[in-house]
Amino acid sequence: MKRLLTLLTFVALFAISCKKADYQKFTHNPELYRTTVKKLNDIVLENNFPPVIASRNYAYANIAAYEVIAAGDPKHYRSLAGQIKHLPAxxxxxxxxxxDFPFASMLSFCQVGNAVTFPEGSMEIYVExxxxxxxxxxxxxxxxxxSVTYADSVAKHILKWSKGDNYAQTRSASKYTVTRKDGRWIPTPPMYAQALExxxxxxxxxxLDSSSQIPAPEPPAYNMTDKKGTFYKAVIEVKNMVDSLNEDQRHMADFWDDNAFKLNVIGHASFATKKFSPGGHWMNIAGAGAQIKKADFGTTVAAYTQTSIALYDAFINCWYVKYRANSVRPETVITKLIDPDWRPYIQTPPFPEYISGHAVISAAAAEVLTHNFGDNVAYTDSSESEFGIAPRKFTSFRQAANEAALSRVYGGIHYRNACVIGSQTGRVIGQMVNEKLQLKIK
Known part of the structure; x- marks a missing residue:
């Protein structure tokens, strides 16, 4: 009888352990986290979030997920509290x-994602x-x-902290005043939209200690009378490039366009098309890197989190520089002084030219991903396939960032200098993130 009870107990425990292993195979699969991030990315796209706001969504949601992972495995992961100096314990x-910390991390990610996107609650169906x-x-x-209880406590903590970032105050800040002085940014066709954020x-x-911590040099002075001058040559370079693009250059410009809201005008009809924002594109690349390196769940979350923080700070710095420099777009100069019928290959976004946002955030993200997964990680980026754009192959994250920057010149929306300086700035930001945020304990 005693032997029978022992046998029954063993069978019961074996059944429980199998059941436990079954659910952990599901919740501990890093593919599930990549799917969760992609879900938020899709919601950001569907609801037309501008790139800077999208970066805020990704950063807070990933931080919430990461803090759950760090709490569950303190031997291998270090909390960001204190490393981000204003994040309380x-x-x-x-x-x-x-x-189950991986499951709780995804719930926390979704709860924060639910709160910082609109309409609020967009991820509820996915959560259920x-x-x-x-x-x-x-x-x-x-x-x-x-798991649900702990996820809720972390999400509420991160959301409370997020409210101190001045986002709410900027919703009611004064609008940008357009001035018609030569060399200053003005709205561009076809939307003629007001200045973004x-x-x-x-x-x-x-x-970063502040948005101005990494200053950029002043852009070349506006001067279209000196045909040997730096600014005039930059304008002509953009025009000539767009007028003579080859197939690969067009593909490059399309691939990195990442226009969250493009207005298409055909005759008297107009309609909008949407793509991932630049930050959303790099969230996809972070997922690809984790998948290629076969990263476990915690490593995957850490990589997404560090990348999203780099994107977030890079956008803040870049936007500070943009509105301080307030530089005119190539389209404005070329159509006014050279060819009134000229148009860039991709649509000019509604904010000043210098420095290139895509160059800054791409270089920052590439430094972080290189830090997490190594240099010379070859991959194929199929992020844009759902928009009908063929994949591109890259030999490293840094090569992809360099191409993203150059694509803006091919697209006709930036002068080369804005992309060169933008890339330099982004690399510095990415390196600072790597140095200051030690997520994994070695």
Missing amino acids: VPRPVKDAEI ELKQKVKDAGMPSSVFEA PHWGEIRPMV
């Missing part, structure tokens, strides 16, 4: 609580599907409830 898990799947995979109710340089950064 995150709530610790209740002692002996049965928490996720919860049902873990139940179907056999997660015990005690683990489920403890002129106060984004006032947002609180995470690693």
Whole structure:
């Protein structure tokens, strides 16, 4: 009888362990985190978030997820509290609580993503599907409830912290005043949209001490009378490039266009098309890097988080420089003084030219991804396939960043200097993020 009870106990424990292994195979799969980030990326796209605001969405959601992972594995991951000097200590898990930390990290990501996107609650259907799947995979109710509770506490903490970043105050800040002085930015066709987020340089950064910490040199002075001058030559270079693009250059410009809202005008009809923002594109690249390197769940979350912080700070710095320099776009100069019928290959976005945002954020992201996954990581980027744009192959993250910067010249929306300086600035920001934020404990 005693032997029979022992055997029955063993069978029961074996069944429980198998059940546990089943649900952990699901919740601990890094592919599930990549899917979760992509879900937020899709919502950002669908709701037409500008690139700077999108970067805020990614940063806070990923930080919430990462803090859960760090709490669950403090031997391998270090909390960002204190490393980001204004982030207060995150709530610790209740002692002996049965928490599935990867599952809790995704719930925390979604809860923050729900709150910082609009319409608020956009991720609720995905969350309910996720919860049902873990139940179907056999997660015990005690683990489920403890995970939900901890995820909620971390998400609330991160959301409370986020409210101090000056975002709400910039919603009611004064609008940009357009001046017609030569060399100054003015709205461009076909939307003639008002200046996008002129106060984004006032947002609180995470690693930078201030938006102005990394200054950029003044752009070349506007001068279209001196045909041997730096500015005139820059304008002519853009015009000549766009007028003679080859197939690969057009593909490059299309691939890195990343226009979150393009207005298409055909005769008297107009319609909008949407793509991932530049930051969203680099979130996809972060996922590709993690997948290629076969990163585990925690490493994947850490890479996304560090990349999203670099993007966030890079946009803040870049926008500070843009509205300080307030430089005119090539389209404005060329159509006014050279060829009134000329148009750039891609649509000019509604904010000043110098420095190139795509150059800054791409270089920053590339430095962080190189730090996380190594240099010379070859990959194929198929992020744009869903928009009908063929994939491109890259030998490294840095090569991709360099191409992203150059694509803006081919697209006809930036002078080369803005892309060169933008890349230099972005690299500095990425290196600062790598130095100041030590996520993994070696």
